[in-house]
Amino acid sequence: MADTPVEYIKHHLQNLTYGKLPEGYERVATDGTVTQLQEATWTFAHTAQEASDMGFMAFHVDTLGWSIAMGVLFLGLFRFVATRATTGVPGGLQNVVEVCIEFIESIVRDGFHARNPIIAPLALTIFMWILLMNALKFIPVDFIPVLAQALGLEYFKIVPTTDPNATFGISIGVFILILYYSLKVKGVGGFAKELSLQPFNHWALIPVNLVLEVLVLIVKPISLALRLFGNMYAGEVVFILIALLPFWIQWTLNLPWAIFHILVVPLQAFIFTMLTIVYLASAHEDH
Amino acid sequence: MNINLTLIGQSIAFAIFVWFCVKFVWPPVTAAMAARQKKIADGLSAADRASLDLELAQENAAAKMRTAKEEAAVLIEQANKRAAQIVEASKDEARKEAEKLIEQARAEIHQERVQARDALRAEVATLAIAGAEKILETSVDANKHSEMLDKLAAEL
Numbered sequence A: 001m002a003d004t005p006v007e008y009i010k011h012h013l014q015n016l017t018y019g020k021l022p023e024g025y026e027r028v029a030t031d032g033t034v035t036q037l038q039e040a041t042w043t044f045a046h047t048a049q050e051a052s053d054m055g056f057m058a059f060h061v062d063t064l065g066w067s068i069a070m071g072v073l074f075l076g077l078f079r080f081v082a083t084r085a086t087t088g089v090p091g092g093l094q095n096v097v098e099v100c101i102e103f104i105e106s107i108v109r110d111g112f113h114a115r116n117p118i119i120a121p122l123a124l125t126i127f128m129w130i131l132l133m134n135a136l137k138f139i140p141v142d143f144i145p146v147l148a149q150a151l152g153l154e155y156f157k158i159v160p161t162t163d164p165n166a167t168f169g170i171s172i173g174v175f176i177l178i179l180y181y182s183l184k185v186k187g188v189g190g191f192a193k194e195l196s197l198q199p200f201n202h203w204a205l206i207p208v209n210l211v212l213e214v215l216v217l218i219v220k221p222i223s224l225a226l227r228l229f230g231n232m233y234a235g236e237v238v239f240i241l242i243a244l245l246p247f248w249i250q251w252t253l254n255l256p257w258a259i260f261h262i263l264v265v266p267l268q269a270f271i272f273t274m275l276t277i278v279y280l281a282s283a284h285e286d287h
Numbered sequence B: 001m002n003i004n005l006t007l008i009g010q011s012i013a014f015a016i017f018v019w020f021c022v023k024f025v026w027p028p029v030t031a032a033m034a035a036r037q038k039k040i041a042d043g044l045s046a047a048d049r050a051s052l053d054l055e056l057a058q059e060n061a062a063a064k065m066r067t068a069k070e071e072a073a074v075l076i077e078q079a080n081k082r083a084a085q086i087v088e089a090s091k092d093e094a095r096k097e098a099e100k101l102i103e104q105a106r107a108e109i110h111q112e113r114v115q116a117r118d119a120l121r122a123e124v125a126t127l128a129i130a131g132a133e134k135i136l137e138t139s140v141d142a143n144k145h146s147e148m149l150d151k152l153a154a155e156l
Helices: A005-012 A049-053 A061-084 A094-112 A120-136 A142-148 A163-194 A204-243 A247-284 B005-134 B142-155
Strands: A017-021 A026-030 A034-036 A041-044 A058-061
Touching: A005 A204, A026 A094, A034 A061, A049 A058, A049 B005, A058 A061, A058 B005, A061 A094, A061 A163, A061 B005, A094 A120, A094 A247, A120 A163, A120 A204, A120 A247, A120 B005, A163 A204, A163 A247, A204 A247, B005 B142
Parallel strands: none
Antiparallel strands: A017 A041, A017 A058, A026 A034
């Protein structure tokens, strides 16, 4: 798997990539033999170099797999409860689900004043999904990669939120919704006015306003995605660093860090959800 | 850390999850919660109403008890009066009956006395004649002396 600490860390931070290698690409096997591809092929990347050479035409199979698994887990669980939801005395699972829903409902009620039936379930999806994806971090860093290796997969990174693709994927979805509701609620003119006449309400300063407001708008999804990614990635790196220590001492650092993540995991999910609600609320505000 | 198609895959997955949640998860659970809320609210208001009803019923019962008591008192009063009247009336009747009986008895006694006197009178006449016969040693002709004897009997 890895011989030096640097290789070990790099290995643990590399996604399992399935992508297209271009025609004529020279693949270097681990034993140093070089094979040239006759035609462009879709394949698993065996090295980090290959993965990055695949460019945009590649999938992080682990990120996609685990994030979809977590989403299905969340929706499956909630759907299971939803079909069985009783108006009488709720059971344990229904209680948990209702606590989640009530929690989301209350923060949506506090932060979002327009009428939109999409926002609350959207917030619930974001919160639960990110929470579950983040929670994968509690699985020790070596368990799944070693298992995957036994199955013949070179790389396996299980926490999807440590992959910027995942966090940007969600934040781009949110960004599209921001644009959609801005245009829908304010109209094209209203939205343009908001972008050009704020913060300085003077015609001569329209270009300045435009630059500022567009920047503010674009920073929203970027900050959303980078905040989540940054926190999770940094946490993961620290876990991997701790895993480099001798095994008998690891728990002294691992345990406090994991306990700290009991706070960080829901907190990051909450921040992402909260900011999504705030952004969408401001998209609904007509001046 | 390469940005690639995963990004789009994630966006699609996200969109599908949100759609599913909006469509199939959120409405039934919140509906169940709202229904329960309504149930509880109804239950609470029913309980309130019931306690109010109870209070009302108690008041009602107390009022009915009071009127019943009053009615009973009136009835007893009337009954007492009526009883007194009946007693009085029966006393009167008894008195009248007694008087009538006494009167009758008196009349009977009188009649019997008259009869007895008459009988006695006749007896006495016979006795007198018998006595006189003994004295005169001769028989008195009853028919001859009947006039005298009758006179004697009338004097007795």
